[in-house]
Amino acid sequence: MSISIEAYRPIVGTQFIDELYRIADHINDRAIQHINSTPVGGGVAEILHRLVPLTNELGVKATWDVIKGSEEFFNVTKAFHNALHGSGNDITDDMFEIYRETTRDNLKSMNLYGDVIMIHDPQPAGLIAKKDEIGRKWAWRCHIDVSQPNKKLWYFLQQYVDQYHASVFSMPDFSQQLPIPQFLIAPSIDPLADKNRDLEQSFIDEIIEKYELDPDRPIITQISRYDRLKDPVGVIQAYKIVKKRYDVQLVLAGGGASDDPEGAAVLQEAQEMGAEDPDVKILLLPAYSDKEINALQRASTVVLQKSIKEGFGLTVTEAMWKRKPVIGGATGGIRKQIIDGVTGYLVHTVEGTARRIIDILNNPTMADELARNAYEHVRNNFLLTRHLKDYLLLMIALERDGSDVIEL
Amino acid sequence: MNNVFRFFTERRLVEATGLRAVTVRDMLAHLKKVGGASIFYHTHASYIEHHFVRQRFYNDFASWISGALQEHKLAEKIAGIDMLDYTTITDLRNAIIKTITQDLNERKGERARKAPPGEEFHFCKAKNFVFPTGIEARTIDEFFECLRHISPLSLYFHVFESRLRLQRTTSDFAVWLTDMGARDIAEKINRLDPYAFNLEELRERIISLYK
Structure with a gap:
């Protein structure tokens, strides 16, 4: 069941929700059609499930359609995804042909009716071929970190992207040299989703008990995939430095993919490092553990995201929203969220991480201030309602090209 | 006027x-x-x-x-x-x-x-979208009362954006207050360096000028 826009009023303030209605009024009867490649699973589908009903509630017609593709096509687009991230997949001309073929099929079968058509990620990007025939305003919304894309693939995609009226990236670091406007719309979290909403203390206590944690001693937590780039090993090393003089506990929790041998190796390494210490809990959580993750974050004294490379880092956003002092690796979107010493701490090393954990343990007043600032920063910049506002503004911007100032 | x-x-x-x-x-x-x-x-x-x-x-x-x-x-x-x-x-x-x-x-x-x-x-x-908040003041008292409730962005618009966009040496607030005969408060606002504060501090500072 979808949550009403009114439920966000106490969270983001009544003025903000009123502004959303005002902005929506200027969109008149124009409709937005979102198109992506999957109805479930993944961040894009998760966001659209929430954003589409909220847009409609504001009086702006929003719909969501999904392209069809064979397993072979989705294998190709998975390889595209990895290559856009810069990992070393071979991109072949055969892959391009499979992509073109599926695009042709979808062009024949799909009904493209929105006044604004927002295409999410590379999979449906080829639908732009219909632009000359049907007109409309087209935006390509790229959710992927394309700061260092595979060049051959990027050139292939750019022939489509260049035809759009505008593109949208999550961070300036992902922007490209393009002949079309590149809007920047940061990702967001939903404060009312299971992963972020307030929880009853009894449920948090239950989770503390389930994972045999001691609520009376500080808990240091990192929630992330078992991936070298998230540096779980570095987290354990930092914990061990702190543990010499402080009676703390460590929780590493994340999902694992059965088809990811690298992830399994990292998990095993972490387990071996923590094996001797009953205060180190290394948890492999199943999918749909959102509420448990929420509880673990809320039970924590300090939350870490000691990534070596990071796209945006929504786990950082989630912890900041829960008013936790967060220590993050100084990389990617973490640097956008953590203002060092103001909304958390940025670190570059294991030693630095340990130092900051100790600072937080010893200065609860300062930790509270960091946490308060962190919460306020997320409230202002990284909630779903801001995402919604940005999409509405984008609809207006697409209709009124040109000027840097638009009077509504 | x-x-x-x-x-x-x-x-x-x-x-x-x-x-x-x-x-x-x-x-x-x-x-x-x-x-x-x-x-x-x-x-x-x-x-x-x-x-x-x-x-x-x-x-x-x-x-x-x-x-x-x-x-x-x-x-x-x-x-x-x-x-x-x-x-x-x-x-x-x-x-x-x-x-x-x-x-x-x-x-x-x-x-x-x-x-x-x-x-x-x-x-x-940035592409800026400017629109009325629906909040209006007809007296100086009302103006300072509104100032407590407007969003930080509204404050920002009148103090920073409007000054550089309209190429005035003063903010919107000072212009209106002068028109309303409150030249002394307007001058105090003009003497204020808005760049020295964060927006919440700036709001408090401007409100404190009317006491």
Whole structure:
């Protein structure tokens, strides 16, 4: 069941929700059609499930359609995804042909009716071929970190992207040299989703008990995939430095993919490092553990995201929203969220991480201030309602090209 | 004379220009050709994004030069540019260019520092959407009461955006208060350096002038 826009009023303030209605009024009867490649699973589908009903509630017609593709096509687009991230997949001309073929099929079968058509990620990007025939305003919304894309693939995609009226990236670091406007719309979290909403203390206590944690001693937590780039090993090393003089506990929790041998190796390494210490809990959580993750974050004294490379880092956003002092690796979107010493701490090393954990343990007043600032920063910049506002503004911007100032 | 003060607000969509800098020289080259909206954005965006906290630098150029390049002297000089001295973006741009050029001339022959990978400076700009909040004041009392309730962005619009966009030497508030006969308060507002506060502090400071 979808949550009403009114439920966000106490969270983001009544003025903000009123502004959303005002902005929506200027969109008149124009409709937005979102198109992506999957109805479930993944961040894009998760966001659209929430954003589409909220847009409609504001009086702006929003719909969501999904392209069809064979397993072979989705294998190709998975390889595209990895290559856009810069990992070393071979991109072949055969892959391009499979992509073109599926695009042709979808062009024949799909009904493209929105006044604004927002295409999410590379999979449906080829639908732009219909632009000359049907007109409309087209935006390509790229959710992927394309700061260092595979060049051959990027050139292939750019022939489509260049035809759009505008593109949208999550961070300036992902922007490209393009002949079309590149809007920047940061990702967001939903404060009312299971992963972020307030929880009853009894449920948090239950989770503390389930994972045999001691609520009376500080808990240091990192929630992330078992991936070298998230540096779980570095987290354990930092914990061990702190543990010499402080009676703390460590929780590493994340999902694992059965088809990811690298992830399994990292998990095993972490387990071996923590094996001797009953205060180190290394948890492999199943999918749909959102509420448990929420509880673990809320039970924590300090939350870490000691990534070596990071796209945006929504786990950082989630912890900041829960008013936790967060220590993050100084990389990617973490640097956008953590203002060092103001909304958390940025670190570059294991030693630095340990130092900051100790600072937080010893200065609860300062930790509270960091946490308060962190919460306020997320409230202002990284909630779903801001995402919604940005999409509405984008609809207006697409209709009124040109000027840097638009009077509504 | 219009007796009603209508509070406006703004929302923005940020755009990347695709231009990025790795060294101070790159930054200087782009500063000369980038649109005025980009200069305005990088000298004002921090006030909005972090309206509740005090930052070391509100000026993105200074912040990057200090953080990514560790060129603290130049960063301080840029942050020290008195924004109130300029009523046009062109003049502000020239002041920043002059400061950087002077610094580069003084340090001729020194090896240029490069930003570490991932810490390049990305020139952005904003598309601003301006609209009325529906909040209006007809008396000075009402005006200061409204000031307590308007959003930080509305305050920002009237104090910063409106001044540089309309190329006035004063803020909207001072103009209206003068029209309403409260010249003394208007002058106090004009003497205030809004760039020295975060937006919440600025709100409190302006309200305190009417007591």
